[in-house]
Every structure is written in C-alpha cells, then in structure tokens.
Amino acid sequence: MLSLHMRWNRMVDTAITNGRVVTERAVTDADVGITDGRITAITAPGTLHTTATDVIDAAGRLVLPGFIDSHVHVNLELGEYTTTDEMSDLTRAAAHGGVTTVIPFAVPDRDESPLAALDRRREEAAGDAYVDYSFHGCLTEATETSLAQVPELIDRGATSIKAFMVYEDRLMLDNGALRDVMDRTADAGGTMLVHAEDNAIIGRLIERHREQGDMAYDAHADTHPPVSETAAMWTVSELVAESECPTLLVHASARRTEEIATHAERNDLPLAVETCPHYLALTDEVYGRDDGEAFVCSPPVRSNEHREALMEMVSSSRVAVVNSDHCGYTMSQKRRHRDDITRMPNGLPGVETTGPVLYTEAVTGGAASVRQFVRLMSTNVAKLFGLYPEKGTIVVGSDADIVIFDPDEEWTVEPESLHMATDYSPFQGRSVTGRAETVLVRGERVVDEELVGKPTVGEYRHRTPGSTGRHYREL
Ligand code: URP
Ligand code: ZN
Ligand code: ZN
Numbered sequence: 024m025l026s027l028h029m030r031w032n033r034m035v036d037t038a039i040t041n042g043r044v045v046t047e048r049a050v051t052d053a054d055v056g057i058t059d060g061r062i063t064a065i066t067a068p069g070t071l072h073t074t075a076t077d078v079i080d081a082a083g084r085l086v087l088p089g090f091i092d093s094h095v096h097v098n099l100e101l102g103e104y105t106t107t108d109e110m111s112d113l114t115r116a117a118a119h120g121g122v123t124t125v126i127p128f129a130v131p132d133r134d135e136s137p138l139a140a141l142d143r144r145r146e147e148a149a150g151d152a153y154v155d156y157s158f159h160g161c162l163t164e165a166t167e168t169s170l171a172q173v174p175e176l177i178d179r180g181a182t183s184i185k186a187f188m189v190y191e192d193r194l195m196l197d198n199g200a201l202r203d204v205m206d207r208t209a210d211a212g213g214t215m216l217v218h219a220e221d222n223a224i225i226g227r228l229i230e231r232h233r234e235q236g237d238m239a240y241d242a243h244a245d246t247h248p249p250v251s252e253t254a255a256m257w258t259v260s261e262l263v264a265e266s267e268c269p270t271l272l273v274h275a276s277a278r279r280t281e282e283i284a285t286h287a288e289r290n291d292l293p294l295a296v297e298t299c300p301h302y303l304a305l306t307d308e309v310y311g312r313d314d315g316e317a318f319v320c321s322p323p324v325r326s327n328e329h330r331e332a333l334m335e336m337v338s339s340s341r342v343a344v345v346n347s348d349h350c351g352y353t354m355s356q357k358r359r360h361r362d363d364i365t366r367m368p369n370g371l372p373g374v375e376t377t378g379p380v381l382y383t384e385a386v387t388g389g390a391a392s393v394r395q396f397v398r399l400m401s402t403n404v405a406k407l408f409g410l411y412p413e414k415g416t417i418v419v420g421s422d423a424d425i426v427i428f429d430p431d432e433e434w435t436v437e438p439e440s441l442h443m444a445t446d447y448s449p450f451q452g453r454s455v456t457g458r459a460e461t462v463l464v465r466g467e468r469v470v471d472e473e474l475v476g477k478p479t480v481g482e483y484r485h486r487t488p489g490s491t492g493r494h495y496r497e498l
Pocket of ligand 1: 218348350369
C-alpha cells in the first residue's frame with residue numbers, strides 16, 4: 024500500500040483525482056496533489072478536488088510515474104547517415120508517448136573530446152526540450168586524455184558512460200580499451216552502458232556474404248547471429264566481475280542472455296539487462312518482407328524462440344529496463360542501400376511507442392504486472408542512472424512527472440498519428456492497448472490529448488551516481 028499523506032493546511036496547484044496510482048511497490052486508488060512541480064499530497068480518492076486550482080479527473084485511468092527512456096539517439100552520425108531528430112523532435116515525440124525524461128548519448132564527433140561533446144549537447148538542448156533530459160558520456164577511444172575526462176563527466180552530471188564493441192570505423196572500443204574505460208568509470212563512481220556484439224565474428228560473416236554477393240538487408244540477421252551478441256556479453260560480464268563497475272547491457276535480443284543475467288545474480292555482479300520493444304514484439308520474419316530493410320537494427324530482431332525467452336526474462340525481472348533505442352531514420356534512408364548491409368543505417372524509431380507496445384505485449388499479454396511495467400519503464404531506469412527518487416516513482420517529494428494512461432484504449436499504430444521525425448514505425452499497422460492521455464513534467468501539462476507544452480519545459484538533470492544495479496528483483 025502507498026501511505027497517504029496530506030498537508031491539510033495547504034492548497035495544491037493541481038489535483039489528479041480518482042485515478043489508480045501505480046508505483047514500483049503498490050497499486051492504490053488515490054488522489055495526487057502537486058505544488059510547485061512536486062508531489063505534495065497523496066490522499067484517499069475523491070478528497071483533493073476542493074483544494075486545487077486545477078483538477079484532472081483520472082477516473083478509469085492509471086496514474087503512472089513518467090517513463091524514462093535512457094537509450095535514445097539524437098544527431099547520431101554513423102556512416103553516411105545522421106538520425107533525423109533534434110532534441111525538440113525527440114522530446115515532443117517522447118512526451119506523446121508518456122516519456123518525461125530522456126537520456127541521449129553525448130557521442131563525440133571525430134576529433135572532439137568526451138567533455139566537449141557533453142558541453143555541445145547541453146548547449147544544443149537548452150530551451151529545445153519538451154521533457155527533462157540528461158546525457159550519458161561516451162568514450163570512443165581509451166587514450167589517456169579521454170580516460171582522464173571520466174571523473175569530470177561524472178562531476179558534470181553525466182554519471183554513466185557508453186561504450187560500443189562494434190561500429191569499427193567510428194565508435195568501437197576493443198576489449199582492452201573497454202577494460203580501461205570500465206576500470207576508470209568504476210573508480211570514479213560511474214555506471215557503464217555497453218553495446219555488446221563481437222566485431223570479429225560479425226566481420227568474418229560479412230566477408231563471407233560479400234564473397235557470395237549476398238549483402239542485401241535479409242543477410243543482416245545471418246551476419247549478426249546470437250553468439251556474436253552473447254559471446255561479447257560474457258566478456259563484459261567478466262570485466263564487470265573484475266572492475267565491479269555497475270553496467271547495463273543494452274538492447275539484449277538473444278535467449279542466452281538469461282544465463283548471463285542469472286550468473287550475474289548468483290555472483291552478486293552489478294550487471295543489469297536492457298531490452299527493447301522490437302525484440303519483444305517482432306520476430307525475424309520481418310526480414311523476409313519486401314520492406315524488411317525498415318527493421319534493420321543491431322542486434323537484429325530474432326526468431327520467436329528468442330522473443331519468448333526475452334519475455335520470460337521480463338516476467339522474472341531478469342530484464343531490468345525496457346528502452347526504445349530510438350533512431351530517427353526515414354524509410355528513404357533505410358532504402359537507399361538496402362542491397363548493402365554495411366552501408367545501411369542501423370536502428371529503429373520508437374521513443375513514442377515503447378509504452379503502448381510494452382503494455383500490450385507484457386501487461387495485456389499476461390507476462391508482467393502493471394507494477395513490473397512501471398519498474399521497467401521508469402523506476403529501474405531512475406535507480407540505475409541516479410534519478411531516483413526524484414524521478415521514477417510517485418511519492419510525496421518526488422517530481423510531478425506523471426502519465427495519465429488509459430489502459431483500455433485500443434488503437435492502431437500509424438506513422439501519420441505519431442510525432443517522431445520519421446515517416447514509418449516498425450509497429451505500423453499493429454493494434455495496441457493503452458495510451459498516454461495526459462503527461463505532466465514537474466507538474467506542467469505537456470500533452471493533454473495533444474501537445475500543450477513548450478520546448479522550454481525540459482530541464483537538464485544533473486545526475487548523481489546511481490545504484491549498483493544489483494537488486495532489481497527485490498524491488
Ligand atoms: O541498430 C541500432 N541499435 N542502432 C543504434 C545505435 C546502437 O547500436 O545503439
Ligand atoms: Zn547499440
Ligand atoms: Zn542504441
């Protein structure tokens with residue numbers, strides 16, 4: 024049960040009445056009062072409306088902590104392409120999907136330092152965000168100059184550092200470099216996010232396909248097999264054991280991730296697993312479609328056996344977070360080099376659709392409770408990345424980042440009704456259940472059926488070092 028709190032001698036600015044309040048711990052029918060952007064009252068249902076200037080009737084709705092998406096790409100330049108969205112595009116779409124905080128990556132440009140990349144991203148985002156934001160630092164080389172900047176990144180609020188084990192020409196760290204970055208991040212009290220795929224396994228398979236003239240989009244999954252992912256994840260697991268660096272394995276797609284998560288749990292390693300909605304809702308039959316290039320991402324969407332195993336990991340809380348891995352590419356960008364997987368842009372748009380797709384697949388589908396949904400979409404991300412309890416929950420004192428979610432609304436995903444800077448969705452044509460109706464960022468309405476907020480609402484969140492990622496299952 025939530026404990027109910029109210030300062031009876033005070034009016035509240037906004038009252039959300041008669042909703043079903045869901046946190047990581049409890050589901051309670053309650054009213055929620057907001058003053059100066061924070062939650063100041065949680066009371067019995069139907070008791071707050073007389074004390075508020077602004078009343079939102081949430082009868083029949085879920086009142087959820089705002090979703091936090093800690094895996095979104097903005098202005099990502101890879102190969103010939105740059106993703107399409109600016110911060111305003113990304114955060115507008117995020118708000119429509121119930122996401123009230125995003126954490127993109129401050130990927131350095133060529134010849135730019137990690138700190139300069141963070142400063143540049145912060146400048147670009149200031150006044151251009153509909154929801155709150157922070158940034159992950161990113162190291163694309165492990166020179167002494169870059170490594171020396173890790174403590175300063177953490178001091179400036181970018182307490183998490185991203186590393187890629189692939190994208191050789193631009194982002195990749197080899198195992199030795201990764202080990203140094205993890206050691207340095209652990210020493211400075213930070214957290215790592217790692218894209219784990221084995222570049223050598225993938226590289227040889229691509230060369231073989233090239234020799235056979237078989238390089239079109241339908242070769243993507245064959246050249247990125249499950250073993251290329253899990254082999255790299257085991258390497259990361261060993262590096263976590265050595266460094267004790269809290270680490271999130273991002274975008275897990277393969278069934279044997281379960282063994283890595285179980286090993287981490289048994290050995291008390293601070294290693295957590297993220298997956299994405301496309302790995303839970305789609306299977307590799309998409310690569311047999313004529314528009315299969317639209318679904319090319321790394322790692323690829325896999326067979327139903329893998330999808331089911333990941334859903335089981337969601338059920339058993341071995342998946343800690345579900346994020347979009349949003350990449351705003353358009354269909355024409357995806358199509359241009361559909362016959363050459365080494366030139367196609369990897370990644371799928373999705374910041375706006377994660378909530379409804381996960382709700383449909385996991386909650387309506389019976390694999391997860393609504394409290395688990397909240398942990399996956401909000402609480403665990405906030406804990407891992409140093410935002411909790413200001414964000415990621417609904418308690419007196421936390422930021423009033425709230426999604427009023429209609430759990431019964433059925434709708435069909437169509438690109439025209441979405442707001443991402445792209446012209447397609449990997450989920451287009453699918454029927455989903457659940458929709459973010461009203462979205463508040465620190466008490467301010469940003470979406471009320473339609474966009475009502477401004478790009479000046481979002482603020483930079485200076486984060487503090489997060490939890491170790493060990494204890495998700497006990498939440
Ligand atoms: O295919 C993907 N996931 N593209 C985005 C960059 C990354 O690897 O996260
Ligand atoms: Zn990645
Ligand atoms: Zn990504």
